[in-house]
Amino acid sequence: MLAKQIKHLIFKELKLEMRNKYALGGILLYVVSTIFVSYLSFKKIVTPATWNALFWIILLFASINAIAKSFINETKGKLLYMYTLASPQAIILSKIIYNSILLIVLSGLCLLTYSLFVGYIIQDLPLFLITLLLGSFGFSSLLTMVSAIASKAGNNFTLMAILSFPIIIPLLMILIKLSKNAIDGLERWDLNYLLVLLFLNVIIVALSYLLFRYLWRD
Amino acid sequence: MRNNWWKIIAVVFVLYTLIAGFLIPVPAQPILHETIRNLYFHVPMWFSMMTILFISIWHSIKYLNKSDIQSDIIATQAAHVGMLVGALGLITGSFWAKYTWGAWWVADTKLNGAAITMLIYLAYFVLRGSIDEEQKRARIAAVYNIFAYVMLIVFLMVLPRMSDSLHPGNGGNPGFNKYDLDSNMRMVFYPAVIGWILFTVWIFTLKVRIEKLKRKNLINE
Numbered sequence: 342m343l344a345k346q347i348k349h350l351i352f353k354e355l356k357l358e359m360r361n362k363y364a365l366g367g368i369l370l371y372v373v374s375t376i377f378v379s380y381l382s383f384k385k386i387v388t389p390a391t392w393n394a395l396f397w398i399i400l401l402f403a404s405i406n407a408i409a410k411s412f413i414n415e416t417k418g419k420l421l422y423m424y425t426l427a428s429p430q431a432i433i434l435s436k437i438i439y440n441s442i443l444l445i446v447l448s449g450l451c452l453l454t455y456s457l458f459v460g461y462i463i464q465d466l467p468l469f470l471i472t473l474l475l476g477s478f479g480f481s482s483l484l485t486m487v488s489a490i491a492s493k494a495g496n497n498f499t500l501m502a503i504l505s506f507p508i509i510i511p512l513l514m515i516l517i518k519l520s521k522n523a524i525d526g527l528e529r530w531d532l533n534y535l536l537v538l539l540f541l542n543v544i545i546v547a548l549s550y551l552l553f554r555y556l557w558r559d
Numbered sequence: 560m561r562n563n564w565w566k567i568i569a570v571v572f573v574l575y576t577l578i579a580g581f582l583i584p585v586p587a588q589p590i591l592h593e594t595i596r597n598l599y600f601h602v603p604m605w606f607s608m609m610t611i612l613f614i615s616i617w618h619s620i621k622y623l624n625k626s627d628i629q630s631d632i633i634a635t636q637a638a639h640v641g642m643l644v645g646a647l648g649l650i651t652g653s654f655w656a657k658y659t660w661g662a663w664w665v666a667d668t669k670l671n672g673a674a675i676t677m678l679i680y681l682a683y684f685v686l687r688g689s690i691d692e693e694q695k696r697a698r699i700a701a702v703y704n705i706f707a708y709v710m711l712i713v714f715l716m717v718l719p720r721m722s723d724s725l726h727p728g729n730g731g732n733p734g735f736n737k738y739d740l741d742s743n744m745r746m747v748f749y750p751a752v753i754g755w756i757l758f759t760v761w762i763f764t765l766k767v768r769i770e771k772l773k774r775k776n777l778i779n780e
Contacts, residue, residue, distance in 0.1 A: 507678035
């Protein structure tokens, strides 16, 4: 039942996204132009710490921009209609899954352009890709929930940023640590950090699943 | 009188901390010297903050279950008082850092955790301020409070244990309980912790009463 609803809702999101491609194009262009701006200001970056930090900051801002619209764009009538059809749990889970797909595409593009312009210094690509994958999923679940909260409080973009920055920091710290290991090629597969990252993702999804039903009702 | 015994304990313990904390001899430690007395003020602030923030989250959960506006008042006021003791903890810690580590602020997981706590609860107040309707504000703030608190626990409990730190109790630095705390200091430290926690809870109950009276006046007007 829940799985079926989720499947339909994801297809709905995909269809809507395809219908006005400019939103998706806009966010992809946002990443590329941000990277180009940083390339022109930094030229090549060879210090791993700087490379890593800049990469994640660009990805963080792009993710916030991409996900902020996931509830803000919905009109009140459309939301009401959706809530009569599907359970709130299905709605939040479908949004999280859809946003994860979006962020995985986004982070892939980010990695490609960033390596092309700013320089490619990663020693351990598989570990970096796994970090990126788990990171995209974590960003997406956390930011989807925050955007649901922010959308209830006047659809304010500033609010989205100040609500999400402090609570995304634990996730960001672990991601930066893991990807730094991947860049240096040291401490291959430090399972501790990967486990904490996985655990954090599970907690965020569980909290969203439990708490979202208190949010959508007006 | 029967219900106020803990307030008397709070006053006596805090007064005792102030007097004994400055007068009773402390072990002479290198670098720390007399600043070790800050232990009686800095550390209990964080204990008080965690206690009061736990009260806040507990009442947020209660609000989501029962939709009783009283729980929302309690959760908000607890968060306010939590910010107050958190700020005091930061200030006392900053002075301590200046005289032992040589800087007002150092990059350190524990210090960052404290700063993040402040940011999260400031964001919580901004969120509350941006919603007008009372029930809706209470519900959404409660959701954010629970969500943020869990992330905060991860930040404060898990991450510092995974990285090195200057702060006592981490990364090879001895915690005070192991080596430095002699029985003299213990005699002040434990009452100090209990005293400051009770004192904070007292401030919090007063704030809740003031807020309830304010709401009552609004209804009567």
